[in-house]
Amino acid sequence: MSEMREQRTDRMPVPTPASPRPPDSRTPPPSSTAADRDEYLNAGLRPLTCAQCAAQVRVRKHSPEQTSVQWQSDPSACPHLARPTPNRPPVAGCPALTATIRDAVEAGLIPTGTQ
Secondary structure, three states: OOOOOOOOOOOOOOOOOOOOOOOOOOOOOOHHHHHHHHHHHHOOOEEEEOOOOOOEEEEEEOOOOOEEEEEOOOHHHOOOOOOOEOOEOOOOOOHHHHHHHHHHHHOOOOOEOOO
């Protein structure tokens, strides 16, 4: 008598290759990626100098509510943003720089959104 083996119909899933490893962070990105990154980080930024303390910044406004500021000089030189002491708590922003940005937007020096 021949021995019959029971056939399994529930097969194990075929393993799929692991997703590719991310590129080595020490490897420079492709030029298109570097260009995209540069565009994302720098497009639309306009140089501006604070009217009070002469701090150098670059500013971009995506909308009336949103403002991006990149400091080009040391922000601790700003009297409003200087390092806090026990008698001077930290502040969220510089009112003089905010006023300078507002004035530049009103003068058309910094476009808002798609202007």
